[in-house]
Amino acid sequence: MADNFYKHIVCIGAGYVGGPTMAMIAAKCPQYKVTVVDINAQRIKSWQGNELPIYEPGLLDIVKKTRGRNLFFSTAVEENIKAAEIIFVSINTPTKTYGSGAGKTADLQYWEKIAREISKVSESDKIIVEKSTLPVRTAEAMERILRVNNKKAHFEVLSNPEFLAEGTAISDLENPDRVLIGARDTQSGQKAMLEIVDIYKHWVSKDKIVTSDIWSSELSKLAANAFLAQRISSINSISALCEKTEADITKVARAIGMDRRIGSNFLNASIGFGGSCFKKDILNLVYICEYYSLYEVAQYWENVIKINEYQQTRFVKNMVNAMFNTLANKRITLFGFAFKANTSDTRESPAIYISHKLAEEHSRIIVSDPKALDNAQYDLKGIADCVEFELDPYKAARNAHAIAIITEWDIYKTLDYERIYQQMEKPAFIFDGRNILCHKKLYKIGFNVYPLGMPCMQHF
Numbered sequence: 001m002a003d004n005f006y007k008h009i010v011c012i013g014a015g016y017v018g019g020p021t022m023a024m025i026a027a028k029c030p031q032y033k034v035t036v037v038d039i040n041a042q043r044i045k046s047w048q049g050n051e052l053p054i055y056e057p058g059l060l061d062i063v064k065k066t067r068g069r070n071l072f073f074s075t076a077v078e079e080n081i082k083a084a085e086i087i088f089v090s091i092n093t094p095t096k097t098y099g100s101g102a103g104k105t106a107d108l109q110y111w112e113k114i115a116r117e118i119s120k121v122s123e124s125d126k127i128i129v130e131k132s133t134l135p136v137r138t139a140e141a142m143e144r145i146l147r148v149n150n151k152k153a154h155f156e157v158l159s160n161p162e163f164l165a166e167g168t169a170i171s172d173l174e175n176p177d178r179v180l181i182g183a184r185d186t187q188s189g190q191k192a193m194l195e196i197v198d199i200y201k202h203w204v205s206k207d208k209i210v211t212s213d214i215w216s217s218e219l220s221k222l223a224a225n226a227f228l229a230q231r232i233s234s235i236n237s238i239s240a241l242c243e244k245t246e247a248d249i250t251k252v253a254r255a256i257g258m259d260r261r262i263g264s265n266f267l268n269a270s271i272g273f274g275g276s277c278f279k280k281d282i283l284n285l286v287y288i289c290e291y292y293s294l295y296e297v298a299q300y301w302e303n304v305i306k307i308n309e310y311q312q313t314r315f316v317k318n319m320v321n322a323m324f325n326t327l328a329n330k331r332i333t334l335f336g337f338a339f340k341a342n343t344s345d346t347r348e349s350p351a352i353y354i355s356h357k358l359a360e361e362h363s364r365i366i367v368s369d370p371k372a373l374d375n376a377q378y379d380l381k382g383i384a385d386c387v388e389f390e391l392d393p394y395k396a397a398r399n400a401h402a403i404a405i406i407t408e409w410d411i412y413k414t415l416d417y418e419r420i421y422q423q424m425e426k427p428a429f430i431f432d433g434r435n436i437l438c439h440k441k442l443y444k445i446g447f448n449v450y451p452l453g454m455p456c457m458q459h460f
């Protein structure tokens with residue numbers, strides 16, 4: 001290599017995973033040159049400026065420190081593949097919408113395209129690292145494509161799934177619970193694995209770097225997401241029972257979470273999970289189980305998704321029931337649109353489904369969110385005529401009949417609800433889809449309050 005770097009890493013895919021993970025590697029390993037490439041020129045341009053294409057706390061700082069030093073963003077995919085010794089692939093893996101496995105399995109056409117491209121342009125040996133979440137045995141298929149089409153170079157395919165959570169990506173990357181690396185049990189497989197371990201060793205302690213075979217690594221990522229989503233659906237299912245029986249889900253969650261065997265994380269009842277991963281990864285798991293005729297197992301996991309959809313449907317039904325069985329021409333303000341706090345990501349956000357349901361009820365929807373309004377506008381293109389977008393929550397709530405808390409952004413906890421109440425239509429309703437507000441205080445102000453999984457507080 002012409003430059004003085006120890007090794008050249010390339011990451012294909014400058015998204016929510018590729019951008020932050022590579023920024024962290026560049027920050028911790030200054031002797032590596034890290035280049036993130038993408039076919040989306042607009043995205044690359046944003047990575048090169050001050051308005052990054054994704055919002056993630058702490059990300060801009062780390063990018064500013066490393067960019068131009070050993071972190072680079074580029075659209076020159078081919079040229080950078082050629083120059084790299086290590087290639088992370090972090091492209092999106094959407095659910096297939098056609099043919100066999102439609103609606104369940106991952107659409108691997110983009111993955112295969114990348115494999116063919118790497119194989120076409122490579123003149124030297126490369127380690128290919130799967131960062132994307134992929135169905136079990138994708139690495140095997142990739143190896144075949146690479147080897148058949150290129151006899152000059154040796155390709156070693158590894159699995160290194162990413163466990164970061166959006167909104168806390170930088171701290172998750174800096175301080176991961178574990179880093180998982182799956183490799184073949186061959187001499188070259190183990191050698192390649194050590195090269196990837198070497199990268200993480202710069203800041204992750206040895207006991208947190210877990211190695212395994214490739215298939216177990218791929219399956220671990222699908223299973224981890226399925227378990228996390230399952231916890232959300234489990235607590236949400238109990239929230240429905242609480243509403244009918246006047247138990248309080250926050251008390252139930254606290255009591256069960258104190259059991260060390262259960263633990264307290266991921267026990268907040270809500271309008272359900274969103275994000276680009278949980279649903280698609282569970283669907284992949286379901287598909288694999290069906291493929292192996294494990295129908296009971298497939299159904300078990302599919303129900304996690306069904307409860308998630310049920311929770312969103314229930315939320316809108318509760319709104320209709322509470323507001324005298326009609327939402328027609330009523331202004332409903334959504335506080336939050338992102339699928340969770342501290343991210344601009346709205347992929348699979350419950351807000352999308354809820355907005356469409358409200359539009360079906362002929363409501364006027366006012367969407368407010370500190371970071372996700374651009375994405376929200378894109379998501380709601382189909383119902384644009386009944387939606388308004390407003391950054392300022394006070395303005396968004398003016399003349400509203402109801403507020404629905406959709407995303408647990410901190411700012412919504414500290415708003416002046418007295419002031420908001422004064423400017424709303426009466427009776428004023430608040431539906432706390434995240435249970436983040438002080439319900440007693442709101443009730444005192446005059447709101448009719450509908451938390452999730454606990455008795456509502458109404459003035460009539």
Ligand SMILES: NC(=O)c1ccc[n+]([C@@H]2O[C@H](COP(=O)([O-])OP(=O)(O)OC[C@H]3O[C@@H](n4cnc5c(N)ncnc54)[C@H](O)[C@@H]3O)[C@@H](O)[C@H]2O)c1
Nearest residue numbers: 013014015016017038039040090091092093132133162166
């Ligand atoms: N988002 C998360 O929180 C998260 C966490 C862990 C794992 N993952 C997994 O990581 C993968 C990536 O997710 P993401 O959220 O970063 O996706 P993303 O959509 O934000 O980014 C993917 C990027 O890949 C680019 N791309 C697609 N095909 C390409 C090609 N042929 N050449 C170059 N660039 C190409 C796209 O333009 C896009 O910018 C997925 O498999 C996902 O399941 C995501």
